[in-house]
Amino acid sequence: MNLTPDSKVLVQGITQPLASYHAARMKAYGTNLVAGVSAGQGGQELHGIPVFDLVEEARHQRGPFDATIIFVESYWVLDAALEAIEAGIPQIILVTGGIPPLDMVRLLRKAQITETLIVGPSSSGIIVPGKVLLGTQESNFYSPGSIGLISRAGTLTYEVALALTQAELGQSIGVNLGTDAIVGSSFHQWLRVLATDENTQAIVLVDQTGGGSEEETAQYIAKAIDKPVVAYVAGCHTPVDKQVGNASAIIAAQLSGPVTNASTAQHKVAAFKQAKVPVAERPSQIPDLVRKALKK
Amino acid sequence: MDLLEYQAKELFREIGIPVLPSQQIDHPRDLKRLKIPYPVVLKSQVPTGGRGKAGGIRFVENTIDAIAAARAIFNLPILGRYPQVLLAESRYDAEKEFFLAVILDYALGRPVLLGSSQGGIHVEAVIEHMQRVVVEQEFSPFYARRLALKMGLHGNLIESVSGILQKMYQLFVQKDLDLVEINPLAISSTGEVMALDGKITANDNALGRHSELATLVSTSADGNNNQQRVKSQLTELNWTDTEGNIGILCNGTCLAATTLDLIYQAKGKPASCLIVDGYASWDLQSVSSPVQQLQSALQQITEAKDIKVVLVNILSSAAASQEVAEVIANYLLSKVEKTPVLSAADQAERLTGVTSPSHREQSSGIGTLHRQSASVTEFPQFVIRVVGGEIDSTKERLAAIPVHWMDNLDKAVAKTISIAKSAVK
Numbered sequence: 020m021n022l023t024p025d026s027k028v029l030v031q032g033i034t035q036p037l038a039s040y041h042a043a044r045m046k047a048y049g050t051n052l053v054a055g056v057s058a059g060q061g062g063q064e065l066h067g068i069p070v071f072d073l074v075e076e077a078r079h080q081r082g083p084f085d086a087t088i089i090f091v092e093s094y095w096v097l098d099a100a101l102e103a104i105e106a107g108i109p110q111i112i113l114v115t116g117g118i119p120p121l122d123m124v125r126l127l128r129k130a131q132i133t134e135t136l137i138v139g140p141s142s143s144g145i146i147v148p149g150k151v152l153l154g155t156q157e158s159n160f161y162s163p164g165s166i167g168l169i170s171r172a173g174t175l176t177y178e179v180a181l182a183l184t185q186a187e188l189g190q191s192i193g194v195n196l197g198t199d200a201i202v203g204s205s206f207h208q209w210l211r212v213l214a215t216d217e218n219t220q221a222i223v224l225v226d227q228t229g230g231g232s233e234e235e236t237a238q239y240i241a242k243a244i245d246k247p248v249v250a251y252v253a254g255c256h257t258p259v260d261k262q263v264g265n266a267s268a269i270i271a272a273q274l275s276g277p278v279t280n281a282s283t284a285q286h287k288v289a290a291f292k293q294a295k296v297p298v299a300e301r302p303s304q305i306p307d308l309v310r311k312a313l314k315k
Numbered sequence: 316m317d318l319l320e321y322q323a324k325e326l327f328r329e330i331g332i333p334v335l336p337s338q339q340i341d342h343p344r345d346l347k348r349l350k351i352p353y354p355v356v357l358k359s360q361v362p363t364g365g366r367g368k369a370g371g372i373r374f375v376e377n378t379i380d381a382i383a384a385a386r387a388i389f390n391l392p393i394l395g396r397y398p399q400v401l402l403a404e405s406r407y408d409a410e411k412e413f414f415l416a417v418i419l420d421y422a423l424g425r426p427v428l429l430g431s432s433q434g435g436i437h438v439e440a441v442i443e444h445m446q447r448v449v450v451e452q453e454f455s456p457f458y459a460r461r462l463a464l465k466m467g468l469h470g471n472l473i474e475s476v477s478g479i480l481q482k483m484y485q486l487f488v489q490k491d492l493d494l495v496e497i498n499p500l501a502i503s504s505t506g507e508v509m510a511l512d513g514k515i516t517a518n519d520n521a522l523g524r525h526s527e528l529a530t531l532v533s534t535s536a537d538g539n540n541n542q543q544r545v546k547s548q549l550t551e552l553n554w555t556d557t558e559g560n561i562g563i564l565c566n567g568t569c570l571a572a573t574t575l576d577l578i579y580q581a582k583g584k585p586a587s588c589l590i591v592d593g594y595a596s597w598d599l600q601s602v603s604s605p606v607q608q609l610q611s612a613l614q615q616i617t618e619a620k621d622i623k624v625v626l627v628n629i630l631s632s633a634a635a636s637q638e639v640a641e642v643i644a645n646y647l648l649s650k651v652e653k654t655p656v657l658s659a660a661d662q663a664e665r666l667t668g669v670t671s672p673s674h675r676e677q678s679s680g681i682g683t684l685h686r687q688s689a690s691v692t693e694f695p696q697f698v699i700r701v702v703g704g705e706i707d708s709t710k711e712r713l714a715a716i717p718v719h720w721m722d723n724l725d726k727a728v729a730k731t732i733s734i735a736k737s738a739v740k
Contacts, residue, residue, distance in 0.1 A: 093520065094523065094524055117520045118520065119491050119518055119520050119521035119524070120419055120421070120491075120493070120518055120520070120521075121419070121426075121487075121488060121491050121518070121521070123424065124419070124424060124425060124426065127424050128451075128452060128453065157630075157631055157632050159632060159633060159703060160630075160702075172567075172569035172570075173567040173568065173569050173570065174565070174566050174567030174569065174570040174630050174631070175567060175569035175570045175572075175573050177630045177631075178570060178573065178630060178724065181630070181702065198568075198569070200421045201421055201424045227568075227569040227572055228572065232422060253569050253570075253572040253573040253576060254569070254572035254573075254575075254576065255576050255579075256572075256575050256576055256579050257552055257553070257572045257575060284572075300580065301573075301576070301577055301580070301725065302573065302724065303723075303724065303725050
């Protein structure tokens, strides 16, 4: 991760209403938003940001970029992201959600080769409180500090940020991994980033039911992360969507008859506890657990 | 979205996967015009497994038997679903049966090839012999051959089975599928391969760019699927036990899940949980309509029979909090004003309630509302949790209505529980 107020940022699909709205907010927050791309709209200016038809055009005049935020419609996200990778942009945030999963598969294969960091889809982005905002996060819940917040949840992230802020535990960064079934960067990747980030003293993970890499995440924390980590998992009472998960398990379940819904939230909690990662029962308990973990 | 067997086979035929001659039967009398020679198999077209065991597959030798069998199958529900269509298909003598599938593994973020040398209806055997190959990079036929070898195949079968897998993969990518499954893939004594049963799950997010699949589903007369496809923006959180008296309204599924967890932890019983779009920007109404969503959610939740208290938990910007407060206030006030039984005396009481806060909560407000609502429907109380925003004037407007404003989630949950419990007594 390499994000400072000087980082040069691009917005793809900038003339869409949602993008335009958030571009203005990001700029107001202090993000160095230097260009936008919107095919057919090149040549105009939006909130003082020059708009180009192509990423490579924007790059020639305003680049190179450190990150891009993609707001284009879901069926165009793959194309926009490939265009960004081609232009050598190392960090891509996908705000758009509901992207066809096979498009994500193609994108992730490509990103793996080029070592491009993908955040999202369905991500509200990244915030470094008081400094940079990349995406649609509501900045009012955050305050500057030294807690790294990584979340696989949507608005619940704000609940946790608010609890930390009210307990005077400011945040070094807030990363929203996105809520689509297949997302780019994982807890694992961001844990590795924050483990060596000198502004981060402790890490809070916010997860929800569904998906399934919790064992890997928990083991990785136990093995490789020296900083205190606290987890919270929502959805102990809501069953998981049967489609999400491991292929063999799905097939086995379908073959053996009707799929019985089982929540994986409890499973995640168990995996974290087994790796001796403190798990909060409710958002308001997170600050206490963080303080306790920091004292050790 | 699951396709029915005959729809899946249509796609198999197009891509060149061998399937038997077959005919779609919409009514038992269609069997009089059957074009395929007896003996045939009649198969119930329902989007669930376990058809064979349930009696949804019958072998018939002549027209009379076929019509009787078709009548029986049309009247046989399988896991609660009646078929709209049957498939009449030639019989096939298989020497061996395999299981093959291409499926998207969401945990890995990659497609996976699955194969079992023991296909058919004996589930345990299928699973026991299941082999797996992850398609890490761009697909190439060697992935399919790798699976064929793992399945223990030799000689010509390696080419013929991996050839089928390649076509399955092609279909998978071409149509944006979540799953393509053939079970069983029959192998005849001469080594010929034939897809005897097939299953295809299309990805809902990608349906918009596959009009041919969308049309298939809309004509399949499967009510449930259609409902899922035209899902309104208002989503509902599903869980098992919904026999409660608390309604929950949140922006965002995960926030709703947390709120539900907290209610359960405090021994409350939620009845319904509605979600308005979490990413919607409240002060950017041209893009989405969180206001309309919230309005319809309020209506739905106040009309639900057993709900005594509604917990609204909406976390967004300060401007959004103001908007949420306004929408709720307008909704509640419109409900109160519309109520015909509201007498002049009640009106006066409400007005005094505004000016004397201590008096208001215990008597006039709640009392008024209960009295008037008795003849319409029991109107639930509201606990509203929003953070920030200038909402004092809105609170004033609602002073006569039993609404509790909280900015702390734990306290909002505690208040909700205490109201829910007192309602039970």
